[in-house]
Amino acid sequence: MIWWQVLALILVGLFFLMLFRVPIAFAFLLVNIVAAYFIWGEKEGLDLLISSMGGALTNFSLLPIPLFILMGEIMFQSGIAPKMINTVDKWFGNVPGRLSMLAVGSGALLSTLTASNMASTAMLGSTLIPEMENKNYSKTMAIGPILGSGALAAMIPPSALGILLASMGQVSVGQFLIAIILPGLLMAVIYMIYIIIRAVTSPHLAPAYEQSSASIEEKATDTLKYIAPLGLIFLLVLGFIFLGIATPTEAAALGALGSIILSACNKQLNLDVIVKSLSGTLKITVMILLIISGSTAFSQILSFSGATRNLVSIVQNVSTVPIIVLILMLLLVIILGTFLESLSIMMLIVPIFFPIASALDFNLLWFSVLLLLAIEVGTISPPFGTGLFAMKGVVSRNTTMMTIYSSAIPFIFLLIGLIVLIICVPSIVTWLPSMMET
Amino acid sequence: MSSIGKALNIVENIMAALGCILLLFITILVCVEVTSRYIFGYSFIWVNEVTEYSLLYITCLGGAWLLRQNGHITIDIVDFVPSELLHRIIRVFVPITGIIVSGIITWYGILTAIDLYERNVTSVTALATPQVYVYIAIPISFFIIMLEFIRILYGAIFLSINKGGGMH
Amino acid sequence: EETSDATDTNSNNNEGETFKIVSFLAADHAFTEGIVPIWIDKMEEATDGAVTFEWIGGPESVPLEEQFDAVVNGTAEVGFNVSSYYGHLMPETHSLNLSPHTPEEERENGYFDYLQERFNEQNLEYAGRWLGPSPYYFWTNEKIESLDDLKGLRMRSNPTYDGILQRLEVNPVTVSPADVYTSLERNMVDGFGFPLLGPHDSGWTEVTEYIVDEPFLNQNGTILFNKQAFDSLSPDIQEKIKEANAEFEHDMIEHFNEKNEKEWEAIQEAGVEKITLSDEDSEKFQGFVESAFWEKLENEAPEEVGTLRELFENE
Ligand code: NA
Ligand code: NA
Numbered sequence: 001m002i003w004w005q006v007l008a009l010i011l012v013g014l015f016f017l018m019l020f021r022v023p024i025a026f027a028f029l030l031v032n033i034v035a036a037y038f039i040w041g042e043k044e045g046l047d048l049l050i051s052s053m054g055g056a057l058t059n060f061s062l063l064p065i066p067l068f069i070l071m072g073e074i075m076f077q078s079g080i081a082p083k084m085i086n087t088v089d090k091w092f093g094n095v096p097g098r099l100s101m102l103a104v105g106s107g108a109l110l111s112t113l114t115a116s117n118m119a120s121t122a123m124l125g126s127t128l129i130p131e132m133e134n135k136n137y138s139k140t141m142a143i144g145p146i147l148g149s150g151a152l153a154a155m156i157p158p159s160a161l162g163i164l165l166a167s168m169g170q171v172s173v174g175q176f177l178i179a180i181i182l183p184g185l186l187m188a189v190i191y192m193i194y195i196i197i198r199a200v201t202s203p204h205l206a207p208a209y210e211q212s213s214a215s216i217e218e219k220a221t222d223t224l225k226y227i228a229p230l231g232l233i234f235l236l237v238l239g240f241i242f243l244g245i246a247t248p249t250e251a252a253a254l255g256a257l258g259s260i261i262l263s264a265c266n267k268q269l270n271l272d273v274i275v276k277s278l279s280g281t282l283k284i285t286v287m288i289l290l291i292i293s294g295s296t297a298f299s300q301i302l303s304f305s306g307a308t309r310n311l312v313s314i315v316q317n318v319s320t321v322p323i324i325v326l327i328l329m330l331l332l333v334i335i336l337g338t339f340l341e342s343l344s345i346m347m348l349i350v351p352i353f354f355p356i357a358s359a360l361d362f363n364l365l366w367f368s369v370l371l372l373l374a375i376e377v378g379t380i381s382p383p384f385g386t387g388l389f390a391m392k393g394v395v396s397r398n399t400t401m402m403t404i405y406s407s408a409i410p411f412i413f414l415l416i417g418l419i420v421l422i423i424c425v426p427s428i429v430t431w432l433p434s435m436m437e438t
Numbered sequence: 439m440s441s442i443g444k445a446l447n448i449v450e451n452i453m454a455a456l457g458c459i460l461l462l463f464i465t466i467l468v469c470v471e472v473t474s475r476y477i478f479g480y481s482f483i484w485v486n487e488v489t490e491y492s493l494l495y496i497t498c499l500g501g502a503w504l505l506r507q508n509g510h511i512t513i514d515i516v517d518f519v520p521s522e523l524l525h526r527i528i529r530v531f532v533p534i535t536g537i538i539v540s541g542i543i544t545w546y547g548i549l550t551a552i553d554l555y556e557r558n559v560t561s562v563t564a565l566a567t568p569q570v571y572v573y574i575a576i577p578i579s580f581f582i583i584m585l586e587f588i589r590i591l592y593g594a595i596f597l598s599i600n601k602g603g604g605m606h
Numbered sequence: 607e608e609t610s611d612a613t614d615t616n617s618n619n620n621e622g623e624t625f626k627i628v629s630f631l632a633a634d635h636a637f638t639e640g641i642v643p644i645w646i647d648k649m650e651e652a653t654d655g656a657v658t659f660e661w662i663g664g665p666e667s668v669p670l671e672e673q674f675d676a677v678v679n680g681t682a683e684v685g686f687n688v689s690s691y692y693g694h695l696m697p698e699t700h701s702l703n704l705s706p707h708t709p710e711e712e713r714e715n716g717y718f719d720y721l722q723e724r725f726n727e728q729n730l731e732y733a734g735r736w737l738g739p740s741p742y743y744f745w746t747n748e749k750i751e752s753l754d755d756l757k758g759l760r761m762r763s764n765p766t767y768d769g770i771l772q773r774l775e776v777n778p779v780t781v782s783p784a785d786v787y788t789s790l791e792r793n794m795v796d797g798f799g800f801p802l803l804g805p806h807d808s809g810w811t812e813v814t815e816y817i818v819d820e821p822f823l824n825q826n827g828t829i830l831f832n833k834q835a836f837d838s839l840s841p842d843i844q845e846k847i848k849e850a851n852a853e854f855e856h857d858m859i860e861h862f863n864e865k866n867e868k869e870w871e872a873i874q875e876a877g878v879e880k881i882t883l884s885d886e887d888s889e890k891f892q893g894f895v896e897s898a899f900w901e902k903l904e905n906e907a908p909e910e911v912g913t914l915r916e917l918f919e920n921e
Contacts, residue, residue, distance in 0.1 A: 044675075060782065244789065279454065287504065389514070
């Protein structure tokens with residue numbers, strides 16, 4: 001069989017299984033079982049598949065994923081998130097679109113704890129949506145900013161998707177975690193500018209309201225109590241990575257330990273919190289790692305069948321303009337994102353896109369950040385997206401899916417705008433990591 | 439079914455609990471290692487290898503437990519197709535696929551484990567860990583996953599017959 | 607133009623056999639990129655179309671730890687491996703690192719035949735070496751004036767020279783390839799062991815100051831055929847392949863000597879300074895290397911040690 005027929009068969013099979021609701025990890029495994037049998041060679045092929053499954057996970061660059069998730073879970077379970085949002089709330093004066101701005105502000109803060117967007121969106125949604133409805137915010141100004149802020153989770157370290165992308169693309173995990181900081185912050189700023197413009201030009205969307213202002217002492221104590229310790233842990237974790245004191249894995253473990261100590265100091269640590277944090281971590285970790293274990297062979301089989309090599313050389317021969325290839329790749333990711341979820345997109349494209357990107361001599365750090373952004377678009381792009389569904393779970397019953405979709409659209413365009421900006425100004429990505437090279 | 443079901447629950451819960459303990463263990467282990475390296479200038483070279491194996495073990499220990507909670511990532515496009523027949527087919531199709539996959543992985547996992555044991559394959563590192571201890575996690579895990587899929591299939595058939603009966 | 611060739615051989619290759627090659631490094635690595643194509647050309651020329659070879663790739667196609675078995679089982683017909691990844695199955699092959707002889711001498715003094723016999727038992731045909739001369743060096747960011755200066759340093763470890771690090775009282779640290787650059791730059795490690803080729807391509811020389819010009823160990827690269835695949839060829843073709851491999855080893859030495867010479871210039875241009883050890887330290891160091899490896903062999907392949915010592919003493 002010719003390589004492109006193999007490729008087409010594998011992809012069609014995979015799509016079919018995924019669309020028919022087969023859990024992604026098992027969809028990859030089934031396709032790999034068939035492909036390993038025919039391409040790697042019958043019994044030996046299946047032996048190789050088992051080895052590949054084990055080998056995929058016994059990989060220490062994946063270790064920061066569970067450790068960072070544990071760090072966030074401990075913070076969440078010890079009840080720090082609502083207090084944090086509450087504190088940010090006290091600081092926001094009477095800015096236009098106050099609650100929407102609050103969503104972005106707390107979204108950015110929450111992102112320093114969460115490694116994935118579902119938790120962030122659900123947390124923000126359940127805390128802020130009722131109040132927004134109370135204050136007669138339009139649905140779009142309520143839902144949109146929260147959806148957008150959910151996407152921040154992956155763009156501000158720690159980021160499970162980011163670690164995975166870096167490790168699969170053979171980019172330094174530490175450098176990548178540092179590289180996403182500026183794009184992530186920029187994303188928050190762009191959201192805020194948009195919200196202010198909307199709120200000023202159409203005040204009825206986000207009616208201003210009188211808000212009882214907290215005293216400066218109260219603000220200060222709350223900040224010291226609820227944000228400072230956490231900020232300290234976050235800065236230590238990132239600082240360790242930035243200064244090269246610890247590897248991302250070690251920094252993550254220290255962060256997790258730090259958050260345990262922090263919640264113990266706040267007298268919020270008990271068996272219940274520990275059990276819930278550990279089982280929450282186990283859940284997300286297994287979810288992610290089983291997919292990785294099932295899909296690593298996918299990439300090896302594609303490569304073994306010659307599909308990857310042939311695709312790469314076709315791309316090299318057909319297009320002489322790398323930027324067009326880049327745009328096509330990102331477009332494909334955004335299109336896949338309308339109906340696939342982030343992890344499966346990543347598993348599908350990385351084995352093919354990274355060889356192309358290195359053949360075209362792209363800066364891989366820059367390329368990975370662009371990919372991650374394009375993948376994040378998918379979490380809020382209709383009709384299917386984890387962010388959209390997490391939102392549906394927390395909004396009031398009379399909110400239709402259509403309303404959620406239309407609220408997401410401006411933020412999708414803001415994200416695409418950010419992608420374009422980073423394509424034009426790569427130093428947004430490369431500047432901070434280059435500061436590591438003093 | 440119910441007593442078998444309960445036994446399955448217990449096995450899955452114990453495995454998940456072990457997974458959680460392992461998670462806590464590697465967190466502490468990595469912290470101890472980094473502290474030791476900086477304060478005492480001594481590093482344990484085996485920590486990396488042990489934590490890597492833990493990653494595989496954690497995944498294998500939590501797989502079936504997560505499946506019972508319906509926690510594995512799926513793409514839910516098909517939920518939007520308003521066809522009860524299609525949904526009923528899918529409710530049966532998915533666990534059958536799962537049984538096939540986990541059955542094959544279990545079988546070849548056992549063969550691989552036996553082969554690793556017979557040839558006494560070890561890791562290429564200083565620890566020289568017998569690889570059978572690492573890879574045995576795969577067939578054990580997928581065997582329990584297969585049992586869980588069988589339960590799901592049983593539920594799907596049982597429920598849809600009940601439903602069909604109710605409609606007449 | 608490479609694409610169309612590759613596609614053509616894939617789709618309409620009816621004459622002769624096609625053997626798939628897997629290599630332990632990716633196709634664009636300094637070790638493999640030049641040498642594998644040279645080997646393919648040589649073999650295809652020698653066998654005159656009876657066999658064509660298709661280089662499937664490296665660990666991105668078949669997991670590293672599985673490449674040896676993949677050739678044993680015939681998933682791929684040819685493997686460009688290193689014994690570091692199958693030494694746990696055939697501990698006697700750790701001796702590849704220690705052999706004091708040139709590949710040509712190995713073919714004459716019985717070492718080649720000894721290995722051939724051992725590989726045959728594993729369902730493999732040993733064709734020869736593919737890497738070398740490419741000894742290891744220690745690269746550091748500390749100015750080493752004597753062996754004692756190495757004590758207490760943190761070095762990136764590798765199972766191949768763990769035993770040596772231990773004797774030098776160096777602290778081993780595990781660092782993934784993608785993180786070597788950062789960990790050197792941030793002083794998480796003080797150095798690493800590596801042959802001459804590689805560090806410059808990976809950019810590590812930007813953050814490395816010294817190379818200790820004390821080469822140690824031979825490379826342990828082997829070219830292995832699946833036995834059935836090899837035996838399926840006519841005796842005439844088999845003979846031609848064997849001869850061509852002996853010739854190839856000459857080309858290989860030339861190839862790597864040339865590359866190494868250029869590499870010395872390149873790394874010195876990149877600002878890496880050469881450090882030489884005193885004769886006394888050099889001797890002591892090589893003593894560590896020998897004892898570390900013989901100890902490994904004595905532990906893992908005790909019944910082979912006598913044979914190996916004899917073979918290595920043969921001229
Ligand atoms: Na985050
Ligand atoms: Na989407």
